[in-house]
Amino acid sequence: MRSVEEHRRTLLALVDELPPETVPIAGALGRVLAADVVAAVDLPGFDNSAMDGYAVRSADLDGAAPGAPVVLDVDGDIAAGDTTRHVLRPGTAMRIMTGAPLPEGADAVVPVELSDGGVDRVSLDLAAEPGRHLRRRGEDVRAGDVVLRGGVRVTPGRLALIAAANLAEVAVVRRPRVAVVSTGDELLPPGSSLAHGEIVDSNGPMLSALVRAAGVELVHSAHLRDDPEALGALLADVPGEPDLVLTTGGVSMGAYDTVKEVLSRDGRVDFVKVAMRPGMPQGSGVVGARRTPIITLPGNPVSSFVSFHVFVLPVLRALSGLDPEVPTTTATATRGWASVAGKVELTRVVLDAEGVRPSGGQGSHMLGALAEATHLAVVDAATSEIHPGDEVRLLPLVGQD
Ligand SMILES: Nc1nc2c(c(=O)[nH]1)N[C@H]1C(S)=C(S)[C@@H](COP(=O)(O)OP(=O)(O)OC[C@H]3O[C@@H](n4cnc5c(N)ncnc54)[C@H](O)[C@@H]3O)O[C@H]1N2
Ligand code: MOO
Numbered sequence: 001m002r003s004v005e006e007h008r009r010t011l012l013a014l015v016d017e018l019p020p021e022t023v024p025i026a027g028a029l030g031r032v033l034a035a036d037v038v039a040a041v042d043l044p045g046f047d048n049s050a051m052d053g054y055a056v057r058s059a060d061l062d063g064a065a066p067g068a069p070v071v072l073d074v075d076g077d078i079a080a081g082d083t084t085r086h087v088l089r090p091g092t093a094m095r096i097m098t099g100a101p102l103p104e105g106a107d108a109v110v111p112v113e114l115s116d117g118g119v120d121r122v123s124l125d126l127a128a129e130p131g132r133h134l135r136r137r138g139e140d141v142r143a144g145d146v147v148l149r150g151g152v153r154v155t156p157g158r159l160a161l162i163a164a165a166n167l168a169e170v171a172v173v174r175r176p177r178v179a180v181v182s183t184g185d186e187l188l189p190p191g192s193s194l195a196h197g198e199i200v201d202s203n204g205p206m207l208s209a210l211v212r213a214a215g216v217e218l219v220h221s222a223h224l225r226d227d228p229e230a231l232g233a234l235l236a237d238v239p240g241e242p243d244l245v246l247t248t249g250g251v252s253m254g255a256y257d258t259v260k261e262v263l264s265r266d267g268r269v270d271f272v273k274v275a276m277r278p279g280m281p282q283g284s285g286v287v288g289a290r291r292t293p294i295i296t297l298p299g300n301p302v303s304s305f306v307s308f309h310v311f312v313l314p315v316l317r318a319l320s321g322l323d324p325e326v327p328t329t330t331a332t333a334t335r336g337w338a339s340v341a342g343k344v345e346l347t348r349v350v351l352d353a354e355g356v357r358p359s360g361g362q363g364s365h366m367l368g369a370l371a372e373a374t375h376l377a378v379v380d381a382a383t384s385e386i387h388p389g390d391e392v393r394l395l396p397l398v399g400q401d
Pocket of ligand 2: 279
């Protein structure tokens with residue numbers, strides 16, 4: 001049986017980082033930077049005021065104190081956006097607003113609260129040390145600085161930094177394009193009237209949702225019956241030019257395991273057993289003239305869900321230019337549970353303020369426990385029991401809040 005690590009390596013060998021493209025920054029959220037981002041301007045771009053108040057020469061306020069104010073003439077106003085290069089005459093103050101450029105000669109700002117708020121003359125109650133309430137040009141970022149490294153995802157905060165660095169466009173890795181195909185004669189769309197023996201295709205909607213929640217483009221989704229001809233034709237030329245095809249169902253030992261039957265024929269897809277539970281039967285390889293990478297996931301709904309997190313997500317990350325390793329956390333078990341020895345067990349768990357505990361029934365057909373689950377606990381093959389108080393490694397569920 002293949003180890004989880006070995007199978008993940010096999011899958012990662014099928015893909016490379018996708019090429020870069022330049023997009024307006026409004027479309028960059030969630031994308032991965034294809035190159036370092038270099039600031040086009042200093043931040044702040046000019047010395048400016050951190051407070052609404054009065055720009056002064058600090059020497060003019062020597063000795064000012066509550067009850068012993070210094071009174072200065074006010075030589076005009078400077079608002080944010082004022083592009084005039086003002087000069088502060090010695091012995092005067094200028095009214096200045098937050099973010100407005102500091103006049104030449106000023107070396108401090110006195111907040112309006114420490115004055116009588118005068119417009120022509122102002123009485124200032126406190127001495128100001130040089131540099132007080134100023135924001136200096138370039139103190140945050142210098143033009144030419146690398147502000148973000150390639151390979152990181154654009155978050156709202158990073159997007160703000162790119163915009164402030166005066167860049168209208170940014171180079172990002174092309175978004176992976178994924179097709180999802182569920183297979184099985186027993187499957188009908190949600191809302192159908194179900195005859196005895198028929199069930200709803202939940203893997204199709206689930207995988208499509210996981211793909212989207214992972215920030216990836218879903219270019220095609222379909223359900224096919226267990227018809228080798230139709231499946232063979234679809235997989236020979238999957239619509240939407242995907243970078244990755246996902247199938248579910250038909251990969252184990254059954255008489256109607258069509259995915260395995262069709263894809264075993266030309267030898268470009270391998271079907272293996274991986275030492276994990278759930279998610280043991282797996283397949284991978286390439287299909288069609290474009291040699292599109294394919295991952296064939298098991299049909300049991302939870303097996304498919306878990307396999308997405310353990311195998312598909314690292315591949316999507318690699319295509320997107322991210323480190324394939326999904327960051328994990330740890331937490332303390334508040335309840336114990338049994339785990340199968342010799343296989344990596346992925347238990348659906350709930351993490352809350354107390355710690356981590358299993359979320360409901362763990363059968364690979366049981367979707368009920370997904371209502372509450374926040375993570376998958378990754379229990380290694382050498383461990384057969386988790387005890388209360390044990391540290392457990394946790395893989396976050398895609399799209400979880
Ligand atoms: N004799 C053996 N039987 C099975 C083995 C084995 O090693 N020897 N492995 C078991 C394990 S583990 C798994 S996992 C499943 C994998 O089966 P398949 O990938 O071939 O999937 P199917 O047989 O098509 O379906 C399994 C199960 O899941 C339901 N299903 C399938 N597709 C969907 C869908 N889109 N939405 C919701 N539910 C779906 C299907 O009705 C079956 O109940 O094989 C075990 N058997
Ligand atoms: O390994 Mo199957 O994926 O347990 O149910």
